[in-house]
Amino acid sequence: xxxxxxxxxxxxxxxxxxxxxxxxxxxxxxxxxxxxxxxxxxxxxxxxxxxxxxxxxxxxxxxxxxxxxxxxxxxxxxxxxxxxxxxxxxxxxxxxxxxxxxxxxxxxxxxxxxxxxxxxxxxxxxxxxxxxxxxxxxxxxxxxxxxxxxxxxxxxxxxxxxxxxxxxxxxxxxxxxxxxxxxxxxxxxxxxxxxxxxxxxxxxxxxxxxxxxxxxxxxxxxxxxxxx
Numbered sequence: 460x461x462x463x464x465x466x467x468x469x470x471x472x473x474x475x476x477x478x479x480x481x482x483x484x485x486x487x488x489x490x491x492x493x494x495x496x497x498x499x500x501x502x503x504x505x506x507x508x509x510x511x512x513x514x515x516x517x518x519x520x521x522x523x524x525x526x527x528x529x530x531x532x533x534x535x536x537x538x539x540x541x542x543x544x545x546x547x548x549x550x551x552x553x554x555x556x557x558x559x560x561x562x563x564x565x566x567x568x569x570x571x572x573x574x575x576x577x578x579x580x581x582x583x584x585x586x587x588x589x590x591x592x593x594x595x596x597x598x599x600x601x602x603x604x605x606x607x608x609x610x611x612x613x614x615x616x617x618x619x620x621x622x623x624x625x626x627x628x629x630x631x632x633x634x635x636x637x638x639x640x641x642x643x644x645x646x647x648x649x650x651x652x653x654x655x656x657x658x659x660x661x662x663x664x665x666x667x668x669x670x671x672x673x674x675x676x677x678x679x680x681x682x683x684x685x686x687x
Contacts, residue, residue, distance in 0.1 A: 528555030535576035625685035
């Protein structure tokens with residue numbers, strides 16, 4: 460069964476989310492507080508996607524996201540926010556989330572976002588073997604891992620997917636739309652901004668100097684280019 464964690468302190472919203480995810484075929488694990496969510500993830504380590512509300516009593520959704528990411532790069536994380544401020548979205552993504560949904564949202568939108576992230580977080584499909592070697596980087600396709608100069612770089616599944624797309628297209632300018640379609644899926648509801656924030660996060664992990672990136676360069680007004 461496909462397990463999804465829902466962390467939301469408002470019971471009416473949580474019930475709405477749970478009902479719709481169950482209809483879509485997910486087994487839902489519920490949590491009211493950040494502390495409870497972290498305990499539930501220890502109890503159910505096979506959980507593939509977590510929906511985290513930002514505004515919570517006790518530790519907030521950002522902190523829960525940070526703590527999950529400290530030990531788990533494979534799980535997909537979606538932030539739920541009632542606020543439309545851009546900073547909330549960016550902060551959530553920079554703490555390690557893969558996506559965000561702003562309340563109020565439709566059942567169709569929510570399940571589409573969870574479906575896309577579930578596929579990205581591994582799904583159940585077998586992985587082909589092989590590796591892509593572009594010094595100083597080595598991408599292992601079977602294990603979904605990246606090394607730089609022989610050192611493992613901890614990537615989320617979305618960051619891995621971006622790296623794979625770049626390394627399969629060295630020297631080619633890739634538009635934000637192409638990256639969004641490839642990594643998040645053609646049926647993705649969200650904004651192009653999610654590409655920029657994930658690439659900012661990726662640069663922090665792989666560039667020698669983030670201020671003057673040499674591996675992922677910006678193609679102004681269009682998108683990004685890998686090497687070459």
